[in-house]
Amino acid sequence: MAGTIKAIRGMKDILPPETGRWQLIEQVAREVFDLYGYQEMRLPLLERTELFARSIGADTDIVAKEMYTFADRHGESLTLRPEATAQVVRAVLENRLERGFWVKKYYTIGPMFRYERPQKGRYRQFHQINCEALGTDAPELDAEVIFLLVDILGRLKIEQVRLLINSLGCPECQVDFKARLSLFLAAKEGWCDDCRRRRDTNPLRVLDCKSQRCQELLRPAPMMRDCLCEACAGHYARVLELLGRAGVAFEEQPRLVRGLDYYTRTAFEVAAVGLGSQDAVAGGGRYNGLARDLGGPDLPGLGFAIGEDRLVEILPPDCGQGRQEKIFLAALGTAAREVALALLQELRQQGLAGEMDFDDRSLKAQMSLADRLGATYTVILGDQELAQGQATLRHMATGEQEQVPLPDLAPRLLKR
């Protein structure tokens, strides 16, 4: 007989009770997005390959090695989205949402796909909560987007995190920086194979190399902040000032670069203590040229994505455990089960969760079931109780029991 079929490497089932933690994260994120004026977009998982090649950059790891790309039945090249920013901007432009007088604020939640080497915290299907704001280059918006991110993490009681921030400048600053960096990289030997290639194709990527040897060689490398034009330096200083005024703790990280080419000016990451090598729980920044690169008008914007798979790992253990209050109805016999079923429906209508046994188990077995399901109260309904129009109400933690007339049961339980 053929063996059972397993999930694809790097793609995992998210199962209960862990799903409760995912639901909590998303619920809190939605509440915060709502407070800041963001609306949800639900976007396709598949896009034309060209969308990502043109936005993320052909020389990035994502586009060069990590995309799930295939030809559909008509030979069109499609890609499972590796990230959402490009498609949010695509959707804004396609649906003419950029028109109007106000900043456009969207969020989107869902799976992304990258063919990376799977390890703890790194998957081939992973999940992001994405935030994107478009329509102004004002540093106040950068500050607000970061406040929003910090707000979500704070409400989820995520404390052991560092906010790392840098400015990547505008394309003009980047030309200057890339020239200086290229000279520096060319003058040194000892780079890893990847970096020797990146020196020519995309020198900024070298700054992001994970090899310790390359990081040591990079120590005296030129810094972006020394190449910022006046306008970019002013923008960056203002963002830091606004964060400082609001009491948001941050660390300037002059070597911070991002794995996607569309970033300009502000770039940031949130690193979590205790997550090992894959410690970035969120990353983002400005992308003032992205809409134009995708054929649209000048539409400055910025945003971030939270990696949900990583966030769930650092969520306090008692979070997202679901409903605490639950009733169990232990019914003995067909008539009692019928009464129990009706009573359960009444309780549920009023917002109280409950369960019952359908399989005619003994009272002892039902009590142990109630225990295992974590019921706070068990209602025992037997023939004798029914004949007297009563039920036994048992408090599971203390073992206390009392007789309650049937019509009083729902109001009694609801009062607690």
Ligand code: HAM
């Ligand atoms: P990113 O830094 O590539 O940025 O991804 C954001 C977050 O997604 C990371 O910090 C990490 O938590 C999570 N993540 C990325 N790859 C994986 C993976 N293979 N397994 C598990 N988690 C992963 C972006 O995607 C940008 N689109 C963010 C953005 C939005 N920038 C502006 N707006």
